[in-house]
Structures are given as structure tokens and as C-alpha cells.
Amino acid sequence: MIDKPELDKRKAFILATVVYEYINTAEPVGSVTLAQKYNLGVSSATIRNEMAELEAGGYLVQPHTSAGRVPSDAGYRTYVDRLMPPEQLTKDDTRRIRDRFREASRELGDVIEQTTRLLSGLSGNLAIAIAPSRDTHAFKHIQLIWLSARTSMVVVVTSAGVAAQRVIEWQTDVAPDDLTRLSNALNSRLGGRIMQDVTANQLDAICADSGASAEMRDAVRSTFAQARQTDEPGLAASGAQNLLDQPEFHDLRKLRAILRFVEEQRTLYDLVADELASDAPHKGQPHVRIGHELGPDELSECSVVTVPYSFGDRGVGVLAILGPRRMPYARLMALASGTARSLGDHLNDVEIR
Amino acid sequence: MIDKPELDKRKAFILATVVYEYINTAEPVGSVTLAQKYNLGVSSATIRNEMAELEAGGYLVQPHTSAGRVPSDAGYRTYVDRLMPPEQLTKDDTRRIRDRFREASRELGDVIEQTTRLLSGLSGNLAIAIAPSRDTHAFKHIQLIWLSARTSMVVVVTSAGVAAQRVIEWQTDVAPDDLTRLSNALNSRLGGRIMQDVTANQLDAICADSGASAEMRDAVRSTFAQARQTDEPGLAASGAQNLLDQPEFHDLRKLRAILRFVEEQRTLYDLVADELASDAPHKGQPHVRIGHELGPDELSECSVVTVPYSFGDRGVGVLAILGPRRMPYARLMALASGTARSLGDHLNDVEIR
DNA sequence: CTTAGCAGTCATACCCAAGGAGTGCCAAAC
DNA sequence: GTTTGGCACTCCTTGGGTATGACTGCTAAG
Helix, strand or coil: CCCCCCCCCHHHHHHHHHHHHHHCCCCCCCCHHHHHHHHCCCCCCHHHHHHHHHHHHEEEEECCCCCCCCEEEHHHHHHHHHCCCCCCCCCCHHHHHHHHCCCCCCCCHHHHHHHHHHHHHHCCEEEECCCEEEHHEEEEEEEEEEEECCCEEEEEEECCCCEEEEECCCCCCCHHHHHHHHHHHHHHCCCCHHHHHHHHHHHHHHHHHCCCCCHHHHHHHHHHHHHHCCCCCEEEEEEEHHHHHHHHHHCHHHHHEEEEEEEECHHHHHHHHHHHHCCCCCCHHHHHHHHHHHHHHHHCCCCEEEEEEEEECCCEEEEEEEEEEEHHHHHHHHHHHHHHHHHHHHHHHHCCC | CCCCCCHHHHHHHHHHHHHHHHHHHHHCEEEHHHHHHCCCCCCHHHHHHHHHHHCCCCCEEECCCCCCCCHHHHHHHHHHHHHCCCCCCHHHHHHHHHHHHHHHCCHHHHHHHHHHHHHHHCCEEEEECCCCCHHHHHHHHEEEEECCCCCEEEEEEECCCEEEEEECCCCCCCHHHHHHHHHHHHHHHHHCCCCHHHHHHHHHHHHHHHHCCHHHHHHHHHHHHHCCCCCCCCEEEEEHHHHHHHHHHHHHHHHHHHHHHHHHHHHHHHHHHHHHCCCCCCCHHCEEEEHHCCCHHHHCCCCEEEEEECCCEEEEEEEEEEECCCCCCHHHHHHHHHHHHHHHHHHHHCCCC
């Protein structure tokens, strides 16, 4: 790859048109097609010269000598960053998104799962969602419920709803009053706290003060750990079968590699969570990664649009769309943003205040 | 299709061998292959004659004149019902299944989801599970939890764990005591009842007796409805990408049709729920449906193994494996049965008594 | 009833030539 | 200097024709 001189206006327009045409047709685009379909005011020979220079600059690639050109990662990158016309959501899409959230669940896990279904349906690609970390939710309530002398249930409620629930089998009998006393103590001393600020030591202290047994203390501690869900992040993906429709994935080997990748919760999480980790989380702006920018070789023919969502001023999660590099970037960015906004609004609405 | 005479011993053996060979190789099997690989004690010409008769009987099919034979639906059916040697789970598989359930979740939805992952992994096919209907669970506890003057949470616990939880926003202020009184009344009068036996009228009566408001009565009623989950059945499926490995699905059109079918919760549910509806639910025995027996045209090249599972003497759900007709029936039946048994045991273990 | 032999069928693989899409380059025109 | 028409060249794709080989079904002999 030589140096990348600034593109003059005509080169930029030709590059944009090549990308646009290729996104729509999935066929390498040649100089004659370009001259005929878009009136550039110059002949195909001129376009050929320009395309040759764009190829030398690393923006375009020729699959073989006698074929048209296809955008390279750098070509797509330039298109996305500087050339493509931004898109707004249509009224129709906006309404559809809003309607779907209107009847959406209040339960966090269900919500993100439904969101991926919506987004994969609208985008025609694979949609992924990461649930917001529960660390930043506010503690609302804990209730130890007496079921029988040896069994109880513990429920922890945060501002996002039920964060943990578990059944506990005691080694020794407990009385309903013991549970009520402990519940009350915890509630009065933890009310309004952010989950991540509740330490195990504090829990122990409260349990000790209200005369709870060691067994009860352990139960409380582990239920809180579960409520913060530090181990397994909420992750949902759907719409993988959409990828079958893309001509670039008609090669079964590629497709299989991609699906195996997506199947692994861990790798999928890492892929999308980059967005969470990034220091400057572009304030709600969608972010595009193209081909090799993604890292894993399996995804070298894919692109991913990610967009963070938030509700209130905390709890940030990520939505993502994974598809072929030849994706309608502007539209998918608009869709992802719109969905992220509606998702945030929905979570805000159902938040427990 | 002519009449189906009883198969003599040699025809039966040849049919069994053809099915076996085809299942292993995915190639139409010819008379010479058969004579060479399995010592039938007769020449290929004799086998040819027998195969011609098996084809006339509708057990075998020739893809084209100069190809070997492939089993028909009826051929597979006969193989499964009468010819194939039954298989036991290997110690290794048994252990693996048990280990996975040992560390499985206690939450019903998670359990069936994890079960499909396990079963698709072991079987190399698509696995499906339907959660048991919640109607037959025993009511354990209801708790109305005071969060603030205008918000409460209701949790309904059945013998299978938390069956419903919801946040309620009241139109008028409520006091913690009101909620406690109503919770106690419901618990004392409903304790031990089966969920489906709790009628809306009874709930109304109890609410009225304990002086609950109309608003509270409605909340209780709708939470119970949700707990019985009459609307949306718990359904999980995973391992669709396994189907990519099967040579019969390398035709993208077929594959897409199948995946679209599987994607639809409703159709998938209907497919598997046949097993629940059937009058004589073969007492835990796996049940095989082959090709057109399944009904939908999209699945005419697929087979499904279903097996009911139960815990205690109630609550029946279904596990299923969907794959190409050319599947190792005996092994998959053993796997499905073993997994169903372990699943039942696990649900039994985590049941609240 | 079994079997060897053989003719016949048909999918598949292969080669080769024609077709076509598209390029790069050059020389002339602007 | 840029643009353009022309043209040779490359190389993928397509289609036809042929050879190959894996089968079968049939027949006649064992």
C-alpha cells in the first residue's frame, strides 16, 4: 500500500459510487457500468484511470484481472467516515420500533432478547445485544421469604427489576421472624445504594447486627453476588439465518466459521464489549468496524455496527449488528441508533424509582 | 406403492444394511459395495434382485437409474421399528450428562435452555425443549413486597421456583401492612393447591375477605395468570448451525427453508407439542417421526426424535432432536432418553417441597 | 434360486472453445 | 495536462461434447 493522498473530489465521488453500487448489486463494478448508470460527465476511460489510481491507493481491489473493482477495508472505511450520505430513520421504521417497545417485557433479559429480534428483523442481519452491567443499578429491596422451616427464598430487587432470586435450603430451622428482621435491617441500611458500592463486609456487618446465623449471612452474600451478575453477562443474539441470504456467505466454509464464532458466547461478547471498554464512548454515536479491523480472521469479510445505549445516566449496554462488509452502513447505523434510543427510553420507563 | 409383504430374513438384513451404510456414508449404496463390505454370503447379483424387490415394496428409492439405493421414509420407518439394534448410552455420555446437570441452574427457563445446548452438542443436531406446563405445579407462596407508596412487587413461587414476578405501579398509595395482610391471607388459603385449580373467583374472594382494593385484586389475578403462563410456552432451541455440517443441507434453499421454520417459535412448538397432545404418551419412550410423517413440506428431508420428560408425577415437557433423515436413530434415541431422565431428576432435585 | 456376464443408463468430470466483461495502454483530440 | 476512443489482452464463465465409471436389469447357464 502506497501513501494515501487526499482524494480529490472526483476520486471521492467515484469511490463512493463504486461502494454504493457494490453494496446494492454484490457484483464487482466496472468502469462502463459506472459511466452508464451514474452520469459522471466523463467517459469510461477516464473512470478507468481514476479507478486504477484508487486501487494503487489501496481503496479498491480487483478480484482478478478482467473483473471490476470491489472496495477494500480502507475503501469502505473512507466511505463510511467521509463519503456516505447519512440516513434518517423513516417515519415507518420509527413507528415500528416504538410500537414494539410499547408492548415489550419489563424484564431485562426478555427485553434485550426481544430487542435483538426486532433489530435483526429490521436490518436483515444478525443482531446482538449486551445487557447493561448490573453494578450500576440502585439497590431497592431484599426480601427473605419463609416457605417452610428449612426452605426460604431470597429476592433482590434493583431499579431494573428483579436482579436475583434463589431458593435456599437451610441446615437448621429458621423462623419467619428471623427472616423478616434481617430483611428489614438490610433494607433500611442499604436503601438507595448503588449495587457495586455494597461490599461483602457491609453485608456481614448488617447480618451480624441483626443476629442472623452464619448460614443466613452466606445466603445473603451469595445472592448479592448473583444480583450483580459479575460472572455471566447478559447476552442475546438473533437473526443468524439472515446471513444465509447474503451471496458472500454462500460459501459454506466461510459461513460455518462465522456461525461457530457467533455461537460462542464468550467470543461474541468480546467482540461487542470492545465498545464498552473504549475510553471515549462516542456519546451514543454508532461505531463501525470493517473486516480485519474486527480482529478475528473468521470475520474478515464482515462488518459490525455497534452503538451504546444507556438509561438514566448509568447502566450502559451495547447493541450491535453483524453482517457482510457489503452492508448498507448508513441505514444500519440509523436503525441501531434509533433502536438504542428506544431501548434506553423503555428501560427508563420500566425502571423502579 | 404396491402392498408390503412381510420381509424375509435376508431382505430385512439387506434393508438394514443399506440404511446403516447410507447413514454412515451419505452416499447411495450399490449392490457391489454391500457385497464387499458386509459378508452376506451371496453375490452382488442376488443382492441386486433383492434390492429391486425392496424398491418395489417401497422401502428403497433410486435417485436415478444408475445410482445406488437410498432408504425411503418407509425404509427408515421399518429400520427404526424393527431392524435397528438398540443402543445404550456409553458410560462416558452418561457421566457427561450427569455432570452438566450437576452444575445446572435451578431456574426453569435456564435449565431447558442449557439442556438444549447439551443435547445439541452431544447429538450434533438441532435440539429443542419445551418447558413443562406450569399448570400442574403446586402453589407455594405469594409475596406482595412494598417498595414505595406507589410501587410494589409481586412474586409467586410454585414448586418449580419463581413462576411470576412483576412490578406494579399503584394509582393510590398502599401501606406495607395492607400488602402483608393480603399476602398472608392468600398463603394460608391457597397453600399446597395445584396452580390450575386456583380460580379467579377464589382469588377475588380472598382479596375481598382481607379488604384489598380493586386495584390489588386485579394485580393478584393477573400475576397468577402470568404464573400459569397460559399464553406463551417456554421453548428453547439450539444447535442449528450443526445442520450445516450435513451434506444433505448443503443446498442453501433447503437449509433456508428449514431454518425459517425453526426460527418461528409457533411452528416449532406445534411440531414438538404433538408429543404432549398424543393420547398414549408412550411412557417416557422416545418417539421418531420421519420425513413426510412430520407434516410440513420444509421438513420432508428431516427426522425428529421426541421424548417426554417428567418429574414427580406431574409436569410433563418434551425434548426433541431435529436432524436429517439420515440420522443415527438408535444413538439419538438413547441420548434423548438419557437426557430426559437426567433433566427430570434435576427438576425433581431443585423442586421446592 | 443363484450367479456371472453383459448391455444399457445416467450423473459426473473433464476438456476445449467461444463469449464476454473489463482492464491497461497508447495515440490523438481537446 | 487531461480526456477519450480504440484496441489488444487477460481471464472468468458458459456450453457442448466426450470419456469415465458406478450402477442397474436382464439373460442364460450353473
